[in-house]
Amino acid sequence: MEVGVVGKPNVGKSTFFNALTLLDAPMAPYPFTTTVPNRGVAAIRAPCPHVEKGVPCSPGNAKCVDGVRWIPVNLVDVPGLVPGAHTGKGLGHRFLDDLRAADGFLQVVDLSGSTDAEGRPVAPGSHDPAEEVAWLEEELVAWIAEILSRDFARHARSTELDGKKVEEFLAQRLTGLSISPFAISTALRTVPVDRSHPARWSEPERVALARELLRVAKPRVVVANKCDRANAETAAALASRIEPIPSVPTSAEAELTLRRAARAGLVRYAPGDPAFTLPDANRLSAGQRKALDEVQAILARWGSTGVQSALERMVYDRLHQIVVYPVEDENHWTDSKGRVLPDALLVPAGTPASEVAFRVHTDLGQNFIRAIDGRTHRALAADHPVEPNAVIRIVARK
Template structure:
């Protein structure tokens, strides 16, 4: 499963975001594995279900009237403070938790109401742009320290006649979640000496920074948008490539109200409808949330998750089925599974995602939307429904 980590200083709203994003709506929920541990849970990317092309909605538990929710892992890690890479705060614990993350949501307090350490200050008095920079810096320095720690051993190995620097770097960096491809790509963009003893600190820092950029892309979540000065949002947008205004607290209130049957709201909707009896206080609170949603096209929680999965990681959703006419599995369930795969993936990659035996026994695949066989190099597109023919069952 794709893994998304929430990073940021204390009090930025990470836990609120986490709580909201992992709280499955009763209509959508029923995950057998809602919480793996208190800080590691299941959230969802939202997409359009292929059943929208058919007369009837599929009725899958992850599909709500054509809004399809695809599970992703979400990790809420301890707050990060400047100096974390040297072990300040819960620094190393935090950074090690990022090793397996595919993408980072950097939750920033856009209201400017908390300082660098996350302590409350007068609203608007702290510049949130600093929080964009420091999270990147801490991650870069953390990776640089890992490179430094391993350098001696790489130096020792370099005396062996079989030594290959690129291979040694692959070995080291796959340990922090990089793939061979990531390392190759980064090394191609660098100029560096073959002899590890000739590497300067600048070489190592460049390697660390580029590996981080390649393996841990970041979405800046401008949280507390409900109370953030417009100027802060504008400045954040200038400082970072991808910024999603957000109210985690608003999303949490909405999901709780939806679970209580008070509002009609699916995560990622642009607005909501009141369906129950609200107290005056509830009505006032939710109308404030509506104001923020009107301004930003929703609360931003689902947008942040979707931006990470579909834009930054550039994934597509594919639906394996056994019956290409009915789009069902062996038990007659319609569109029972959805897989997120990197764009450019083929039906064979999907087969492997389903099960390694299915992948090993792969014969061919049928595009169930078009009703025809597809070739080896067919690239899956968002919403593809695929029957895999394999010698394995």
């Protein structure tokens, strides 16, 4: 699972990225601070089944803290895009190629309206963040259309000569873009192109296909950042202007402050929580105390910093992922070495049991006999969809 962080310059993309990964990507109050993509690992929360089992777990890939599993998700932060980036404005848009594998885009905008379209500081409230949602979509469409069009005529002609299916042709053009066959067939159904003659597809037809592919294959969530300098009315106005794209008000700066303070042992705070506590208030300098007071006020006003929810909104609600726990012993929920619930996997909702087996190991998938639900002890056939949070054993031919 990979999520891309995109948006115009100076809105807080790298701050948001650092808050979720605790890395140190450069951040600064001017445009184009980021010039090369930053990659890191964030995590989303899931209730750990060890709590209902009443035995401690031994997590491998996803740590467990107080009954909450933190499931890793790859995050990529890129340079800022400006209107016209596909024609070379700003830093252009070639760096978007580093987001080819992204399953969805978190678009960070400046809810406080204190940066113009190019990311230059302006008076708060003087720029409407809804505008950048519209033009950023055009930039993403232009990027996919360009990938689709690279060396198009030659490939299209050879497709026609070889009598290859148009779905196959598009899949090849879009290799590595994490666009499913489902998205491709949906786009071909929606956009009335001549299926037998891709070489005749016009530029506007290719752009229309790119737009549809983006809509189906790359869900977006808008991260309405700098909410510490905005109010609930502005957040509601943005939400209604950009419907149906969901938006989450965030203060990436507050989240980064809290996570760094928690790492230093100055506060107790679990990402996404509505509050934090101070284990030893005497350890704080006057500056630290002031910064934490400000964060406290943001939490009181908004309920949380929103950063953790924004990522979870993407992975759970927009990408429809669920967590499953494969085990080898359906009674004790252990692997062959006796470790309880060692692995937590993200899979799309509705994934059949046999597909989960493939995700664990190709051999298990190929030799699948049945799966067994660790709670009900019922057998699941190959095509049976796994439940969210399922603990399952795969039974395979030896």
